[in-house]
Amino acid sequence: MHTVAVLALDDVIPFDLATPIEVFSWARLPDGRAAYEVKVCGATPSVSAGAFALQPPYGLEALGEADTIVLPGCRDFDRPIPPQVLDALRDAAGQGTRIASICVGAFVLAATGLLDGQRATTHWFAADVLTERHPAIDVDPNVLYVDNGQFLTSAGAAAGLDLCLHVVRRDYGSAVAADAARTAVMPLEREGGQAQFIVHDQPPTPRGSEFEPLLRWMEEHCARDLSLEAIAAQAGMSTRTLNRRFREQTGTTPLQWLLRTRIRRAQSLLEATSQPVDRIAGRVGFGSPSAFRERFKRVVGTNPHAYRAAFRQSDPAVRRAAPA
The missing domain is CATH 3.40.50.880 (Class I glutamine amidotransferase (GATase) domain)
Structure with missing residues (x-):
């Protein structure tokens, strides 16, 4: 033994x-x-x-x-x-x-x-x-x-x-x-190479930061086709100045921050709704479903369908266990 x-x-x-x-x-x-x-x-x-x-x-x-x-x-x-x-x-x-x-x-x-x-x-x-x-x-x-x-x-x-x-x-x-x-009561088929489901939070922004209003605006309008120029115009800065000062205060660029925001919004929709993945891609600002799937897997470590299967919120108070 x-x-x-x-x-x-x-x-x-x-x-x-x-x-x-x-x-x-x-x-x-x-x-x-x-x-x-x-x-x-x-x-x-x-x-x-x-x-x-x-x-x-x-x-x-x-x-x-x-x-x-x-x-x-x-x-x-x-x-x-x-x-x-x-x-x-x-x-x-x-x-x-x-x-x-x-x-x-x-x-x-x-x-x-x-x-x-x-x-x-x-x-x-x-x-x-x-x-x-x-x-x-x-x-x-x-x-x-x-x-x-x-x-x-x-x-x-x-x-x-x-x-x-x-x-x-x-x-x-x-x-x-x-x-x-x-x-x-668990599956045997998960392999070691399957990614952990990691929650990628945005880098913290100091309270009172000059970018707090801009970040709120970007979150509210993340479904729009926001270019760096549009974000800079909203901030009242040149793109060069925005990139430099944004990175100083958040540790990342405006467009990278926007992409992470879109992925976080997509995670919420995958967990809480039954909307098709292609529709969610559009709702969070991705021009094509394939671009959304590629970015989602790069950030989260798995594809949208697998993420939904793992984290989808069910309506019944008790989820019945099925044989593995």
Whole structure:
């Protein structure tokens, strides 16, 4: 039987902790036997998990006995990692143990140095921090998970489910993984290269900025065919002056800001209406549906139809679960 050790450090995120415990516990072999033995271990007798505390039944010695180690994220990824934890992970890696991280658990794995020179991912909001702290890692914030063979990393929250099911499929094949996915009531077909659904907010504009009225006007008229000249005329500036001062205060150009505004408006319409994608393209100011689809995928990381399928708001209070 394959042994999975889930490491619970102080301030562990409960969802990240529960994901590998549940997924690997659900996996069953064709004859009904459990595919994995799951052990929750910790560096201390008691571990804080936000609204509750837990007492891991195993210590760090379980890491050396495991076939796979899973590192859930911790809410405060600035918290120093105990040296004995890093040593235990390095020792396990030296024995060939597979190590996977979920969400910001990538910071724990990165601190060991084991990810240096490799591609990895984490929750998109922490990707820049991970890159800054560990420049030797090729951080890709636009995927659900990355499998480097011995070391695997996943994006945030539900991407941990994708990663764990991927591991089951690697170990026992698609049939066992599909059965575990059905138990979890989730699809098996999402692949690691599928982009995370990232909310791209506009760069903040200081309150009282001279551009506040212009930005409101651009939002209200984003469906129009606004040229840089038209925006400059509204601002009462030359295009050169507008570009320079706009970038100084917002960190981007007027036309890039306008494109992001249109995409955000399109996201809202895709979530809240059943209007055809081509109509939404026109409503948010794109001259052609193909240009809209290309820009939407570039900014959001997926196409409008896939985004709507994932985030469409349904009218009934309860959405019925369908078999995966």
